[in-house]
Amino acid sequence: MKQEYILAQKNGRTIPLEDRIFGISNRAKAAIAKYGRDKVVNGTIGALMDDEGKLVVLESVDEVFHSLTAADYAEYAPIGGLAGFRGAVLKAAFGNHEPEGFKEAVATPGGTGSLRNTISNYSSPGDRVLTSDWHWAPYNTIAGEIGRSIDTFRLFDDNRKFNADSFAEKVKELLQKQDSLVIILNTPAHNPTGYSLTLADWDQVISVLTEEAKCGKPAVLLIDAAYIDFAGDEDEYREFFPKLSALPENVLPIVAYSLSKTYTLYGARCGAMICVAKTQEIADEFKRVCEYSSRGSWSNSAKVGQTILTKIYEDPQLLRKVDEERAGYREMLLARGRAFSRAADEAGLEIVPFDAGFFVSVPCDDPDAVSRKLEEENIFLVPLKLGLRVSVASVPEAQCEKLPAVIKKAME
Ligand SMILES: Cc1ncc(COP(=O)(O)O)c(C=O)c1O
Structure with missing residues (x-):
């Protein structure tokens, strides 16, 4: 054979x-x-x-690209990202709706790197990572590569609405079986359905997690925001972010932010994972463990996209143009x-x-x-x-x- x-x-x-x-x-x-x-x-x-x-x-992004000096892209970036980038990406991700809490950003190669580092640091080998039944297939690959697998809840109920009951049931079940839980929600403009969680859906998500977190086990809510700037009005589609501050201390929201679509920099492999922690200690730990994982997987992320975003956010006129x-x-x-x-x-x-x-x-x-x-x-x-x-x-x-x-x- x-x-x-x-x-x-x-x-x-x-x-x-x-x-x-x-x-x-x-x-x-x-x-x-x-x-x-x-x-x-x-x-x-x-x-x-x-x-x-x-x-x-x-074109406006491409012009910045062509204005760079060799050092802007040839040099290594620090493992966690350029200081300017770490500040700029918070503004890019949250806009006018920055949630309260202790925020840290760690540069990653695209949103994919954020997914990988979140799963590796906030779940254990053999664990199941929860996402919706309709989901981006590479979640399975990313989880499987590091010895985890994907479990799912039903995204929609029979009335074609967000299925908060199925979500609650699976969160409860997995938190009973494992010591921790990573949950991935890809919104707004979900791949593959195009669905965006409404503010009312978000209230249900927060309420379920608040309830289930009473068991005391740690959980991460990873918001895969890869398409956030192609859902509609940028400001309106960021209104849910402040709701994350209501989560209890043992539920850590992490935003996987990507420059691939928003800045049409797919091939530059640039993104960031951003935590919204309840305490400085949790935010510091996030930075420490994620930088360590970066070192052990891809080392530094590419510098070019980080430099471009930093330059765009330094220049309000350019930002408006983009x-x-x-x-x-x-x-x-x-x-x-x-x-x-x-x-x-x-x-x-x-x-x-x-x-x-x-x-x-x-x-x-x-x-x-x-x-x-x-x-x-x-x-x-x-x-x-x-x-x-x-x-x-x-x-x-x-x-x-x-x-x-x-x-x-x-x-x-
Ligand atoms: C749902 C979803 N998440 C994350 C990504 C990550 O993309 P990248 O790693 O290029 O930022 C993609 C890209 O297609 C996607 O569709």
Whole structure:
């Protein structure tokens, strides 16, 4: 029998021969080369593309990039990040809604680094990390790489509302079984559904965690805010942050902030993990353990994105220019989402509750079969466990209007 691995160790992981999303994405690219862009729908890409299929790059950010000196990017950054960056990223993440508490920011390679360091420092090997049933698949990879796994609660109840009961049940169950718990909530503009927790949903989350934390065990609420600047008005979508201050001392909120989408710096690998602690000691410990983990995994994070953010926040006029430029592209993205959602209504296609962002999801029983069927018509989407993910970030508005009817037909 052929062995699954030649020299490598499996270590409890299932590693596919090909990354599924990249496989589909490659077939989409091949179809575009063969039939032309207007004959193919490539709804697989997790980056914002313009209507011509070109990556959107904020010119104002690119100008800063090109103004840098070699030392701005060639030199090592301190392990925890440049001092200027650590201050700037707090403003970037919280805007006008900085929660009260002891805050520390540690630089990470994108939001992914924040997820990794949070799981490694606030859970134990063998633990389950809680997130919603609809979730970004790499959470499983990140947890699995360090000997943890993902458990889920139902994101929506039968009335298509945030399922606080399922959330409470799973938090209770896992806190009974383990010594600590890491919870990941990706909001606003969740990947893959586009859902954003409302302020009322947030009240329920805080109330559940306050209640369940009475057992005294430590918990972390990781807010994966990767899409926060593509949900809608930046200020409005940050209104939930002050609510985090109401959590008890043994529940630590950590924000995973990413420059990938907000500053179109996907490849620069820049982000930060930010804690909102009840005491200085907890914040100091956060900084110490996260910097230590950084040292032992990727060492320093890349300096270039940190320098760029620092420069943007030093110059109010530049900051305004970047925000305005992003707002234009965000409007393009939001219009696509609205178009898809409206067309789904008209076609009688059920979609998962959607608010905004890069993705829309369509629940279905056999996502792989429907996805294969759609590929025959040169429509490339990502099949998930619970349905199909459509990246409106990479599909022009005109195609978003037509797509729901075609998906509906393929499902039938
Ligand atoms: C839900 C979610 N979280 C986090 C990330 C992290 O991205 P990065 O590591 O590029 O910041 C992504 C990127 O696609 C994402 O979709």
